[in-house]
């Protein structure tokens with residue numbers, strides 16, 4: 001089939017990639033379905049729950065040789081009926097991503113280069129600085145005598161990839177040491 005540049009632009013305006021191909025008379029649906037089928041062929045389907053928020057969407061993880069090869073919405077879930085929000089839909093890329101940084105990188109004050117550090121070293125360093133800052137900025141009472149027991153020297157910002165349990169424990173820890181400025185990037 002001969003497709004002119006004008007035909008292609010006309011068909012593509014305001015349409016999805018698949019819609020564009022369909023408008024050009026090219027049906028990609030069987031190709032897409034086949035590619036998906038191949039990826040999960042012979043996979044074990046494991047029902048699970050999205051870890052991210054309290055909606056609790058149902059997911060199916062496809063596993064081959066103990067390795068997750070695909071994660072998608074579970075159509076049997078009464079909560080989401082197979083749908084996932086963008087965050088849940090991207091969970092496969094979170095667990096299998098060549099761009100994921102797996103080393104602790106540290107740049108000392110004034111330094112220009114990052115250096116790799118052991119995880120234990122980084123955890124101890126964070127704990128030391130958190131304790132030091134908290135102790136230096138902790139206020140029990142305001143000048144008018146009001147009891148506050150807080151520290152305004154620390155702001156806690158959680159990341160979108162923190163799951164429910166991690167957020168729960170983290171907010172408990174922060175409140176326990178007097179931090180009141182607690183936010184999560186996922187809702188900003």
Ligand code: SF4
Nearest residue numbers: 050052053057085088
């Ligand atoms: S898919 Fe989205 S809405 Fe559903 S539980 Fe996960 S984060 Fe929440």
